[in-house]
Amino acid sequence: MRLRAGAFLWLWALRYVSALEESEAGVIDWHKELVGVPLTDSAKSLPAFIRSDPTSPTKKTGMAVATKSNVLAVLNPGSTGKIVWRRQFDQSEGRILQYKTHRDALASISGPGGSYVRLFESFSGNLLWERQLHPPLLGRLLEPANGQNVGFWHELSDIDAYVLTNGNTVTRLEGKSGKTLWSWNTDDISTLLSRVILSPTSIHAIGLSKTDTYALTITTLDRKTGALLSQSQIPSQITRGMRDVFMFKTRDTNAPSVVWFEKNTGTLYSAVLDGNIISPEQASTKIKFAKVHDVQLEEHGLFVAETKDDLPYVFGMYSSGLKQEWDFDDSAVSKSETPSLFSGSVDREGNAYIARVFWSHSTGVRHSLPFLIHNKTRFIAGQYPYIRCSRTGATFPFDTAEHGVILHCAIDAFMPHSYSIQHRMLLTTSTGAVQLWQLQDLQWTRDEALSEIKVAALVDLPERKIAEEIDISEHRGFAERLIFHIVAAQNLPQYIAQFTKRFATGSYSSLTSTTSSSLERDPFGFRKMLVVATSYGTLLGIDTVQGTVVWRKIIGVSSIGPADVTPIKMFVTKSALEGPDPEVVLVAEKKLRGKRTKTSVVFHFEALTGRWVAGGPSGAQVSGTEVVEAFTLPGQSNVVGVVSADGRVNTYPSTRLTIDQASQLFFTRAIGSELRGYSVDSGLSTPAVETWKKAFTTPTTFPNTISSHLQVIHRPISPVASYGK
Numbered sequence: 001m002r003l004r005a006g007a008f009l010w011l012w013a014l015r016y017v018s019a020l021e022e023s024e025a026g027v028i029d030w031h032k033e034l035v036g037v038p039l040t041d042s043a044k045s046l047p048a049f050i051r052s053d054p055t056s057p058t059k060k061t062g063m064a065v066a067t068k069s070n071v072l073a074v075l076n077p078g079s080t081g082k083i084v085w086r087r088q089f090d091q092s093e094g095r096i097l098q099y100k101t102h103r104d105a106l107a108s109i110s111g112p113g114g115s116y117v118r119l120f121e122s123f124s125g126n127l128l129w130e131r132q133l134h135p136p137l138l139g140r141l142l143e144p145a146n147g148q149n150v151g152f153w154h155e156l157s158d159i160d161a162y163v164l165t166n167g168n169t170v171t172r173l174e175g176k177s178g179k180t181l182w183s184w185n186t187d188d189i190s191t192l193l194s195r196v197i198l199s200p201t202s203i204h205a206i207g208l209s210k211t212d213t214y215a216l217t218i219t220t221l222d223r224k225t226g227a228l229l230s231q232s233q234i235p236s237q238i239t240r241g242m243r244d245v246f247m248f249k250t251r252d253t254n255a256p257s258v259v260w261f262e263k264n265t266g267t268l269y270s271a272v273l274d275g276n277i278i279s280p281e282q283a284s285t286k287i288k289f290a291k292v293h294d295v296q297l298e299e300h301g302l303f304v305a306e307t308k309d310d311l312p313y314v315f316g317m318y319s320s321g322l323k324q325e326w327d328f329d330d331s332a333v334s335k336s337e338t339p340s341l342f343s344g345s346v347d348r349e350g351n352a353y354i355a356r357v358f359w360s361h362s363t364g365v366r367h368s369l370p371f372l373i374h375n376k377t378r379f380i381a382g383q384y385p386y387i388r389c390s391r392t393g394a395t396f397p398f399d400t401a402e403h404g405v406i407l408h409c410a411i412d413a414f415m416p417h418s419y420s421i422q423h424r425m426l427l428t429t430s431t432g433a434v435q436l437w438q439l440q441d442l443q444w445t446r447d448e449a450l451s452e453i454k455v456a457a458l459v460d461l462p463e464r465k466i467a468e469e470i471d472i473s474e475h476r477g478f479a480e481r482l483i484f485h486i487v488a489a490q491n492l493p494q495y496i497a498q499f500t501k502r503f504a505t506g507s508y509s510s511l512t513s514t515t516s517s518s519l520e521r522d523p524f525g526f527r528k529m530l531v532v533a534t535s536y537g538t539l540l541g542i543d544t545v546q547g548t549v550v551w552r553k554i555i556g557v558s559s560i561g562p563a564d565v566t567p568i569k570m571f572v573t574k575s576a577l578e579g580p581d582p583e584v585v586l587v588a589e590k591k592l593r594g595k596r597t598k599t600s601v602v603f604h605f606e607a608l609t610g611r612w613v614a615g616g617p618s619g620a621q622v623s624g625t626e627v628v629e630a631f632t633l634p635g636q637s638n639v640v641g642v643v644s645a646d647g648r649v650n651t652y653p654s655t656r657l658t659i660d661q662a663s664q665l666f667f668t669r670a671i672g673s674e675l676r677g678y679s680v681d682s683g684l685s686t687p688a689v690e691t692w693k694k695a696f697t698t699p700t701t702f703p704n705t706i707s708s709h710l711q712v713i714h715r716p717i718s719p720v721a722s723y724g725k
Contacts, residue, residue, distance in 0.1 A: 030545075030546055030547040031547075032450065032547045033082075033083050034069075034446075034448055034450055034451040035065060035067050035069065035071045035073040035075075035083060035086050035446075035448065035451070036067030036068050036069025036070075036071050036448055036451045036452075037067055037068045037069070037428075037432040037448045037449060037451065037452070037536070038065045038066065038067050038068075038408070038428045038434060038448070039066050039067060039068060039096070040407045040408040040428055042097075042098075042145060043294045043296070044097065044098035044099075044100075044145075044149070045066040045096060045097065045098055045099060046296070046408055046410065047063060047064065047065045047408060047410045047426055047428055047434075048063070048064055048101075048296065048410050049061060049062070049063055049064075049077070049345065049410055049411075049412040049426065050062050050063070050064050050074070050101045050106070050122060051348065052104055052122070052123060053103040053104045054348065056104060059348070060123050061077060061412070062074040062075060062076065062077065062084055062122070062123060063075040063076075063077055063410070063426050063436075064099060064101065064106065064122075065434070066096040066099050066108075067096075067448070067451075068452075069088075069451050069452075070088065070089040070090075070091055070095055070096060070110075071086050071087065071088050071089070072086070072087045072089065072096055072099060072106075072108055072120075073085065073086035073087070074086075074106075074122065074123065074125065075434075075446075077412075077424070077426075077436055077443075079443065079444065080444055081434070081436060081443075081444045081445075081446050084123060084125070085123075085124060085125025086125070087120070087125060087127075089110055093110060093111045093115070093116055093136060094110055094111040094112050094115070094136065094139070095110065095145075096108060096109075096110045097109045097110055097111075097114055097145045097148050098114075098148060098149065098150065100150050100151075100152070101122055102152040102159075102161075103159075104121060104122050104123070105119055105120065105121065105122060105128065105175075106119070106120045106121075106122045107119050107120075107150050107152075107161055108120070109148050109149075109150055109163070109165070111136050111139060112136045112137075112138075112139025112140065112141055113134065113138070113139030113140040113141070113142070113147060113148065113165055113166035113167070114133070114139070114147065114148030114163070114164070114165035114166065115132055115133060115134050115135065115136045115138075115139045115165065116130065116131070116132055116133075117130065117131050117133060117150070117161070117163055117165075117173065117178070118130040118131075119161065119175075119178065128178075129177055129178030130178065131173060131178045131180070133163065133165050133169070133171055134165065134166060134169070138166075139166060140166050140167055142167065142192075146167065146192060146194040146241070146242045147164070147165070147166055147167030147168075147192055147193065147194055148163075148164055148165050148166070148167075148194075149163070149164040149194065149195050149196045150162065150163050150164070150196070151196045151197060151198050151203070152198075153198050153223075154299075158175075158223075159175030159176070160172055160173060160174055160175045160181065161173045161175060161178075162196055162198060162203050162223075163196075164193055164194070164195070164196045164205060167192040167193050167194065167207065168185055168186045168187075168188075168191070168192075168193060169183060169184070169185045169186075170183070170184045170185075170193075170196065170203065170205055170221060170226070171183040171184075172223070172226060181226075182225060182226035183226065184221055184226045184227075184228065186219070188209075190209050190210055190211075191207055191208070191209045191217050192207050192208055192209075192242075193205045193206065193207035193217070193219065194206065194207050194208070194242045194245070195207070195242070195245070195247045197247045197249075197256040197273070197298075198223065198256065199255065199256050199273065199274060201222065201223055201224075202220050202221065202222060202223055202229060203220070203221050203222075203223050204218060204219070204220050204221075204256055204273050205218075205219040205220075205221070206218055206219075206245065206247060206258055207219075207242070208238065208241065208242060208245070209233060213235070213236065213237060213238070213239075214236055214237075214238040214239070214241070215233045215234065215235055215236060216233065216234040216235075216236050216238070216245065216258065216260060217231070217232075217233050218230075218231070218232050218233075218234070218258070218271075218273065218278060219231050220273070230276065232278055234271065234278065234280055236260060236262060236269070237262040237264055237265065238260055238261075238262060239262070239263055239264060240263060244260055244261040244262070244263065244292065245258065245259075245260045245261075246258070246259045246260070246292070246294055246298075246303060247259075247298060248298055248301040248302075248303070248317040249298065249299050249300070249301055249317075250272060250301055250317050250318050250319045251300065251301040251302075251316050251317060251318055252318050252319055253274070253318075253319045255272055255273065255274035255319060256272075256273045256274065257270060257271060257272045257273055257301075257317050258270065258271050258273065259303070259317060259322065261289065261291075261292045261305075263290070263291075265288070266287075266288030266289045266290065266307075266308075267282060267283065267288070267289075268282070268283035268285075268289065268292070268305060268315070268322055269281065269282055269283070270283070270317060270321055270322050272319055274319075281321040281322070283315070283321070283322040284321070284322075285324060287307060287313065288307065288308070289305045289306060289307055289313075290306060290307055290308040291305075291306050292304070292305050292306070293305075293306065293312075293342045295342050295343055295344030295354055296343070296344045297344040297346070297352055297354070299346075300344075300346065300352045301316050301317035301318070302314060302315070302316055302317075302325070302344065302352060302354065303315055304342045304354065306340075310339060310340065311327070311328075312327065312328050312340065312342065312356065313326070313327045313328075314326040314327065314354060326354075328356055338358055338359040339358070340356045340357060340358040341356070341357045341358070341406060341408070341409045342354060342355065342356055342357075343355050343357070343408075343409045343410055343411045343425075344411070345410075345411045345412055345413045345423075347413060347414040347415070348414070349414075351414075351415065353411065353413040353421070353423070355409065355411040355413070355423065355425070357406065357409045357425070359398075359400075359405075359406075360395075394423075394439050394440055395440060396425075396437050396439070396440040396441075396442075397440070397442075398427075401554065402431070402552040402553075402554070403429040403430075403431050403433045403435070403445075403552070404429050404430035404431040404537075404554055405429065405430045406427050406428070406429055406430075407428050407429060407430055408427070408428040409425050409426070409427055409428075410425065410426040411423055411424070411425050411426075412424050412425075412426075422439070423439065424436060424437060424438045424439070424443075425437045430536070431449055431536050431537065431538045431552070431554060432447065432448045432449025432450075432451075432452070432534065432536040432538065433445055433446065433447055433448065433449065434446040434448055447540060447549055447552070449534040449535070449536040449538050449540075450532065450534065450540070452534050452535040452536065453532045453533070453534055454533050454534060454535055454566070454567040455532070455533050455567045455568070455569055455570040455586070456530060456531065456532040456533070456570065457530075457531050457570045457571070457572055457584060457607075458528045458529075458530055458531075458544075459528055459529040459530075459531055459572055459575075459576070459582045459584065459607040459608075460521065460525065460528055460575060460576045460577075460582070461519050461520055461521040461527055461528060461529060461576055461582075461608070462520065462521060462576040462579075462580045462582070463520065463521050463576075519543065519550070519608050521576070522545075526544070527543070527544060527545050528544045529541055529542070529543065529544070529550070529582070529607050529608055530542040530543075530544050531570065531584050531607050533555075533567035533570060533586055533588070534567075535566070535567075537554055537555050537556045537564075537565045538552060538553065538554055538555070539552070539553040539554075539555055539586070539603070539605065539610060540552050540553075541607065541608065541609075541610055550608075550609075551609055551610035552610070553605065553610045553617065554617060555586070555588070555603050555617055555619065556588075556590055556601075556617070556618070556619065564590070564591040564592075564593070565588050565589070565590050565591075565601075566588055566589045566590075566591075567586060567587075567588045568587045568588055568589060568627045568630055569586075569587045569630040569631075570584060570585070570586050570587070571584065571585050571587075571630075571632055571637075571640055572584055572607070572637075573585050573604075573632070573637065573638040573639075573640065574638060581606050581607075581608060581609075582606070582607040582608065583604065583605070583606055583607060583613055584604075584605060584606075584607045585602050585603070585604050585640050585652065586602065586603040586605075587600070587601075587602055587627060587630040587640060587642055588600075588601055588602070588603065588619070588627075589601070589626050589627050590619065590621075597624070597625075598625070598626040599621050599623065599624055599625070599626075600621065600622050600623035600624075600625065600626065600627045600642050600644055600650070601615075601618075601619035601620060601621050601622065602615065602619060602620050602622055602640065602642070602652045603615060603617075603619045603620075604620065604652075614653075620652065622642050622644075622650040622651075622652050622654070623642060623644035623648070623650050624644075625644045625645040625646060626644070626645050627642060627643070627644065628643040628644060628645055628647075628669060629642075629643040629667045629668075629669055630642045630643065631665075631667060633651065633665070634665070639651055639652070639653065640652045641665070643667065643678075643688060646687060647678070647687030647688040647689075648686075648687050648688075649665070649680050649688065665679065665680040666678065666679050666680075666691075667680075667688070670711060673695055673696055674693050674694065674695050674696070675693065675694050675696065676690055676692070676693040676694075677690070677691050677692040677693070678690055678691060679691050
C-alpha cells in the first residue's frame, strides 16, 4: 500500500518537472560599447562632423572622434549615437596625432613623430592601406604634438596624400596603395616644420626656426617630383610657437596663405604663398587682440580673433590680406557670461557657419549662436545683395551638475530656407561625456568616462515589499504591527504553494522584461546597482539589467576651482538588508589645482540615487596626506579605516566608540617589488608598525629590480557565484 502511494505521489510530482532551456534561465547579458574620451588638446584631432563625397549617390553624415584610449571611431548621429566603426591603435605605437577626411576617405597619423600613416574608408572603417614612414625609435617626441600633418588636393586629378612627419620630412604617398612616390628631408635641426598646404603645382611646408626669436620658415617643393623650389624666412615676434600660426586658402583666389598672431603686440599678420616673393601684411585694424581661434575652416579662409575683453571678430583671408568679415556685436563684456567656444561648419552646398557657445549665469543655461557667413555667391562684407547673411540663437539646458563644463563643441548647420538656420552640436565635457544636441533638445549622451573606471562596487537592491514595509512601519504602533502580521499570515499557504512550484519548475518572471521603474531586487538577486568611480572625477550608478546609467555625480568640487581626484577604494557600508537605501563610501586622494600636496578624502552617498549622505561633492577630509591603504574595520563594516602616508589610521566616521571597539588590525602594502605587512594597535593611537616583508624578485631572475612593480589583488569578501557564462 505504501509502495503504491509513493509511486502515485512521484507520478503526480512529474507533472511539475520540466527541463530548463537556456531561454528560460533569465540570462542577463549586456555590453556597453565605448570608444573613450575624445581628444580636445589639439586642433588636429578634435571631434567633427564628416560627410560623404558630394559626388557620391548616397548622402551620409557621421561624427569622427580620436580618443584618449587610442581609438579612432565614427559615430552615427542617429537617436542613440551608435558606433559605426572603431579602430583600436596599439598603445605601443603611441597616440593618435591627427586625422583628416578627404572625400570618402579618412587618413590618420600616429606614433612618435608621425611614424604610422593609415587610410580608411570613412563610413565603413575598412583599412585601405597603412605605411610606416620611419622607425618609432627614431621619432621625435614633441609636446605639443607638432611636426606632423597631412594634406590632400581637392581635385580628382590627384588623390595622393602629402604627409609631413618628424618635423623635417615631407612624403608623397600614392592614394590607392600608399606607395611612396617621393620623399624630401631637411637637415636643419634648428627648424621644425609643422604644417603643409597645397597649391596647383607646389606643396608648402611651414614651420618655425629658433634664433633670438621665432622666424617663420616656408619651404616650397614641387608636387610632382619633390624637388626643392625655394626656402624663405620671415622674421616675427611669435612667442608661443605653432599655436599662433595658421594655414588658410584665400577666399577669392583659393591660393595658399599663412596667418600668424604676435601676442606681445596683439597684431595679426598674413602672407600669400602664390608667388616667388612673399610679402607679409599687417591686418588693417587698430584693434588689439588677445587670442585667435581656429574654427576648422581652413579651406574657406575664416577664423575668429578675440580681444582681451572677450570681444570676438571673424576674419577672412584674401589675396590682398586680412579683412574683418563679421563681429558678434552682442558679445560685449558681461560678468554673467563665461568665455566663449567657437566652432565652424560647412553644409552640403558649401556654405560656411561659425557658432559661438557660452554659459549664462543669469539664465543658468548654455547659449549657441550659429550664423551663416558665406554662400556660393561672392562674399563682400556689408554689401547686400551679394551676400546672404543670417544669424540665429538658441538656448539649451546643459546640466553642469552632472556633466561639468563643455571642453569642445562641433557644429553641423544648414539653412532649410532663407534667414533660418538649423543646427546640431556634438559636445565633449570635462566629465568625459559626449552629447548630441538638436537645437535645445538633448538627443543622446555617451558616458565615455566609463572607459577609465578606477574602482567599482556591486550593491544589492532591496526587496520591494521589504522596502515598502520598512518605510511604512516607521509610522506604526505596536498594535498596528501585530494586526499587520496576523493578516499577512493568512497568505502563508499560498506562498508555500508558489515557492514549491518555483522550486520544482524554475518558473520565474522574466528579469529582462520588467517594467518596474523602481530599483528592486529580482527573484534571483541578479539585478544590482553597479557604482563606479572614474578618472574624470565622476560617480555613476548603473542598473545591471540593461546597463543604463541611473544617476551621475561630480566629485572633488572646491571653492577655488576643480580638483584632481584619484579614486582609491570603494566600500558598501550599508547593505539593502539594513534598510531601503544602501550606502557607499569612496576613499580617494584629492589634489587642489595649484598645490603640490594631496589629501585623503571620503565621499559618502546613497547607492541607488547618488544623494549625498555626508560631506557633499567636496568630500570629507580624513587626513592631510595621501592614501596608503583603506579597509573596513573588523566587525564594523560601516566604518572605514584610511591609512595615511605617516602610518596613522584614521576612521570614517570618526567616533571614539568605533575606535575603542577595534581589535587587532593588519594590512599589507606593495612597495616596488616588495610586499610589506603592518600591524596597528587596537586603539589606533600610534602609527602602523612594519612587522614583515617579502621580496618577490631577485637580481638573478629580474636584473632590473628597480623598475619591478608588484600589485596586490585582494580576495573578494562576497562569495563567488557563477552566472553560467
